[in-house]
Amino acid sequence: MNPPLSTWDTRKTELELPEEIDLQVELANVGSRTLAILIDLTLGGLVLFIVYSLWELLAHNISEDWFTKMSSHVLKIVLLLLFFGFQWCYFNFFEWLWNGQTPGKRLLHLRVIKVDGSPVSGIDVLLRNLSRPVDTLGPMGLIGLLMIFINRKAQRLGDLMAQTLVIHETAIDWSIFDQMEAVAGGGSTTPSIRLNAKQWELLHRYLNRREKFEYDVRERLAQTVYDVLKRTAQGTDLERSPLPPEDWLVELARRT
């Protein structure tokens, strides 16, 4: 049995744009959403811890002058406001300011969007984040987890109320198309072989990335790709070619 190629959740959902194009987005999975929240909690907790330590230091200071007392009180107010702000404003503030992202979400390339694909507005952000105590934080998080598992669009209660989705944005890597210029059109006079788009892409992604693999992985992958693309060469001299899989694939690319 082959291990799964990617552990990333590939649940997708379709959106409709005003341009009448279906937009497919990749929904963020439970793991990445939980991790993003943990990152956010850690960040906020760190800030709270620093202010709390400062306050403790001042509150137990031996000198009783008015300045120490006052700054201890000021720090206490700051601490209370920070705690409150972290609890109720942190997610709201960042998702509003950064168009659906918090620091944790940004690190993991997650983003909150509306169900119709448009960016979130202030009210949407409030709706999905004010409901966190009921479906994200503490033991209630189980409800949110369950919702993300069973809901078709991976929406927790707050997402349902705000009509939002959390999506994963894959970085666009144009470099997979870089090699095609180098390989294609080697000036061979042999009859060309037609590949469909998927086959073509498979071939070029392999050729583009083969140098990054260990030797044995590279061989094994070449064999897999060769098995898939073998039938495209039916009826040409390449079909019975004795070349090893990798060279065979280079030859195939030259002929397309």
Next chain:
Amino acid sequence: MTLGTFVRNNRPRWQRLETMLSFIETRGPSKADRPFLRELSALYRATTGDLAFAQTHYRGTTLQLFLHQLVARAHNQIYRPHRLSPYILGKFIFHEIPQAIREHLPSVTWAAIIFLMGIALGLSAVQFDERAASIILPNNVLNSIYSGKMWTGSIFSVLPAPVASTYLFTNNISVALLAFAGGLSCGVITAVILFQNGFMLGVVFKLCADYGLLGAVLAFIAGHGLLEISSIVIAGGAGLVVANALLYPGRYSRNDALAVQGRTAVRMALACIPALVTAGCIEAFVSPSHAPIWFKAMLGLMVGGCFWAYLLLTGKTAVKPPAK
């Protein structure tokens, strides 16, 4: 057209769009000039065309996914929601919030009924057995009532008023917002919060009356009580609106009812925030002071009256859009 030719022909355009998007995402749309925006919208339209082409001819390829991502990013920048402006903020505060509350006065009434039931049970519980107070009041409060003194004196002499007011209003706002969010638990959490707060009030009243502190507790509560209780009840009403959408969605699907009613309910909950900040300041600065009771009562009635007047009377006229 083969995939290779398609990529080769159009890739410069996609990469140009990508760099423009990175610029506008990091620097904001206000930094972009007119030719820039014109080029952006032209590129966006061209790329949606490419996406449509790729969806027909290159289904399931990475290229299709990339174009999706690119179009989605551009779409996010082009169809931005309204920026926050004084007009939108004013409309929100003076029209949408009061209208949301007036629309859902029945829910607020139900919240008040649950709260009153809490008070009634608190009163009768202490009447029946004085020890019932210990299930909801902390020991130091109980002890000071038993010795015939207000518990507030010891608390407010330790904490300076600014710290106390911050503590009070952050705490109260958390309770109010939780009462709103609790609607998602089909109203269970909301009802518990309303009932618990009412119960506590009932217990305190009955206990103080038994130990000759009724005057003192009334004097303490006169300044901020009306505003604070109104806010909690309104936030509870917001929670009940959400619960109602979940339990009795009516002609809508449950999903749509939640989305529609949640939008008005959150406006109701937001109304409580400034009210609770005010109530917290009064509770910390005025209520523990030795100001005469008539002054505190006047203040309480005035602030509470203003709050209700704002909720019930403003925003009845149609809103005027700003002059261009």
